Amino acid sequence: MDPHLLRTFVTVVRRRSFSAAAEELGYTQSAVSQQVAALEADLGLTLLRRRPVAPTRAGERLLEHAGPLLLRHRAARADVLRAAAGPAGRLTVAASPLALVPAVARALEPGGPVVTLRAVGRERVAEQVASGDADLGFVDGIAAPSDPLRLPDVGAPAGVRIAEEELVVILPGRHPLARGRGLALAGLADALWLHAPAFVPVERLREVAGGGAFRTGFRYEGHDLRTVVNLVASGHGLALLPAPVAAGASPAATLTVPLTAPRLVHRVEMLCGPLASGEARAVADRLGA
Structure with missing residues (x-):
């Protein structure tokens, strides 16, 4: 499946309108309709009911896969671009506001890679790591002592307890x-x-x-x-x-x-994706130790 067609399909469903999706994506409405039709032709299935705009049963099933697929596509792109650029000595970290406990701050050593720290909402940390937009993620939340944090199902790795x-x-x-x-x-x-x-x-x-x-x-x-x-x-x-x-x-x-x-308890977990940079894995290893 062409990821561009899949992205258009997801946007139409989310906005519940071909015209609204066209405005968001910067296409004409006819171009959006053609892209959805091309995706349906590729699968041989009707994915959307047009009036009102809503996914069919097959469309709902495709939506379950669309998020992780699009994130992996973005992650692969980010990894290829990073590899082509060579070692950069840079590290992008996504963290929810209360996730930077002292252990995390110490692991981001001064004199190491240049760190960009991005404060995002809890639900976006896993998405940023899964997509490759962040090398490492730190997320916090409330949980029972024996339970892990519940993270969005976006294809991100399981969290590792830090604190x-x-x-x-x-x-x-x-x-x-x-x-x-x-x-x-x-x-x-x-x-x-x-x-x-x-x-x-x-x-x-x-x-x-x-x-x-x-x-x-x-x-x-x-x-x-x-x-x-x-x-x-x-x-x-x-x-x-x-x-x-x-x-x-x-x-x-x-x-x-x-x-x-x-x-x-208030728990902090670390997310480190399979395509993480060497700098990210070094920080993860220090925290793991």
């Missing part, structure tokens, strides 16, 4: 629960929470608590930790953060209380 840290609830200093010795997440389901997807998405709190409202008073879509703790201090909602991070970032107007139930 685990205790979790604490950050509250305004005047909050009635701020003086407790420990807090259970289920008991905080009716509290007001700060929704900061880059740090702790409220959806994940509901999931690990087994339900509950977890009301949100403010949504912060940035990557700055100081903003998060200042919003908590100002009464915009509670937050759940790794204990070392909270200790270093919390202003005097906030207090931290350990999370005692359920038993959860």
Whole structure:
């Protein structure tokens, strides 16, 4: 299958419109229609219903394969270009905002390759590594002590555990629960929470608590930790953060209380793809050791 035709098909399905897909891809609408028709002719199957635009059963099955196939195509291209350029002494690292624990920072040695550190959302770290856009990935999340992080199914390798840290609830200093010795997440389901997807998405709190409202008073879509703790201090909602991070970032107007139930940790995992550069494998080996 021609990857360009496959990319066009995926875009049409995602946008649910031939005209919207044409605008995004920079083609004419007739060119998009011709590309989808060419893909259907290649497979001998109807992949899309036209009115309304929606995948057929065969189209849905193709979509299951399309993401990993397109990512591997991008990864192969990136690897060939990197090999043709020769040793560059450069390293691109994709990391979610709370994934750069001290062990990771030490492994990126000064005087080594030139490092480009790219802060991305958790869901994009695996995609960047699988596609070859990043040599290494570091992703964080909340998990039970014995469970790995759940990563998007994009063909990325399994994560290697790098660090685990205790979790604490950050509250305004005047909050009635701020003086407790420990807090259970289920008991905080009716509290007001700060929704900061880059740090702790409220959806994940509901999931690990087994339900509950977890009301949100403010949504912060940035990557700055100081903003998060200042919003908590100002009464915009509670937050759940790794204990070392909270200790270093919390202003005097906030207090931290350990999370005692359920038993959860903040985990950091490393992703290193099969086409990773020599520099990336050297960092991975240092962390593995």
